[in-house]
Amino acid sequence: MATGGNLKRAIGLMSGTSMDGIDLAMIETDGDGAVQRGASSFASYDAQFRKRLERALETAKAIEVRSDRPGDLAELEAELTDRHAAAVEDFLAREGLSASEVEVIGFHGQTVLHRPSQALTVQLGDGERLAKRLGIDVVYDLRANDMRLGGQGAPLVPAYHRALAAGLESEWAQETPVIFVNIGGISNITYVSADADLRAFDSGPGNTLIDQWVKHHAGIPYDSGGAIASEGRVLSGLANRYLSSPFFSAKERLSLDRNDFKVPGDEEASLEDGARTLAFVTAAAIAKAQAHLPEKAKLWILTGGGRHNRMIVEDLTVATRHTGRVILAEEAGLNGDSMEAEAWAWLAVRSLAGLPLTYPGTTGVKEPATGGVLARGQGCDVA
Structure with missing residues (x-):
């Protein structure tokens, strides 16, 4: 009915x-x-x-x-x-x-x-x-x-993102192009231009590596709020190993499986440094998505569980500070947990x-x- x-x-x-x-x-x-x-x-x-x-x-x-x-x-x-x-x-x-x-x-x-x-x-x-x-x-x-x-x-969510973008109100309605970033196990982005041109693809690992890391080393399912990561430092060598993957430079955008990126070895990082580095990798991978888009985004709307990890949000904010503004879905009147x-x-x-x-x-x-x-x-x- x-x-x-x-x-x-x-x-x-x-x-x-x-x-x-x-x-x-x-x-x-x-x-x-x-x-x-x-x-x-x-x-x-x-x-x-x-x-x-x-x-x-x-x-x-x-x-x-x-x-x-x-x-x-x-x-x-x-x-x-x-x-x-x-x-x-x-x-x-x-x-x-x-x-x-x-x-x-x-x-x-x-x-x-x-x-x-x-x-x-x-x-x-x-x-x-x-x-x-x-x-x-x-x-x-x-x-x-x-x-x-x-x-x-x-x-599959991008077409819905475009419908939501068309319904954005007040100050957000003028901020185009807009990118919706879903940070789940795998992160994916949806780019919606001013004329509703739609581009979307997986950007890289989201929460999956962090979740597996803290579960293995701390026995907990995820790093709540990025608390563990906030106590660590970014290990540049480890981060660069992930970010130099051919996935990021390939012309064709491919969808990812949960197992396409492997968790670091036990000897490669402490609990805190591993969590911090993997949060940085998640944010940097999202920022790299801009290289495959026709125009820089003015607004980034974060959805999914990863938006609660403040280190991911801070790193992405820094990486996009010269081109756009990063906000949580709720700031635009949306629900970042239920959007999918x-x-x-x-x-x-x-x-x-x-x-x-x-x-x-x-x-x-x-x-x-x-x-x-x-x-x-x-x-x-x-x-």
Whole structure:
């Protein structure tokens, strides 16, 4: 059911490369320029389930066909899907909504393998199972069609960023070009010019190296607020080793997998120096993105968990001080935690309308491409 006019109420579900839980967000949208942002939430994974997801990354390396589920991946996929269903049920209960009041769910699932060179991407998550349990239509598998048409399959959020950029108000509306920076496990950027030209690509490691480093050396899942990094110093040799990677100078922008950059060896840095250096690498990699853009950005809007690491923010502010201004998403009236989940809701509605999700300037796809698979839930008998 539509909520009025051409707007549809949609819920987006995102489980990202940090594998810490499920982001949920609700919006009302036409899948184009009309976006009314609503409630959002987060359902965390317990430590044991996170370990199972981490092990799945190794198991998934054996996958050669997208439908393969070696080892315990089929069982894990079912449990992950059921956890998403439970998160939606809790969310709806808190918001006082019934399933019939939601038109569609955009379901990302959990990426366990992403090899653009082989046109192979695997997200654990059973869209049919989710739709049947909730009694709500589900759009899932949104990356595959882009890869079939020659794209990288990522990033998919840029088209939503462009819709948000068009809706920026007050002083921010005049600050173009604008770059949205999502600092998740992998960082990616979206460039939107004054005339809405869209460019997007992965910029390099985001939180993944820092998270792995502090987990190994301190037994904690992430460096909260950059507190550990703030006690260290940048090791220039280590930083330069990362930043001299051919990835940054290659003309073609490639999407990254969580394992494309390796964590430093134990002997290469102390806990604090390692965290500080990896924060610097994250920021420097983002700043390097400007070399692949037609014009310098006037405004950088930071989203994702990495925006809470003050060392990353400080380093990026210094690196871009002569060209633009760095702000957190919240300063522009946006939600930096729920933006990707919002995007998946928006993309689901856009998919239902048959509109493009990706473009040559975002994923390298040959021509604007729609995508997604629809699993029918509305009208089904739900146990």
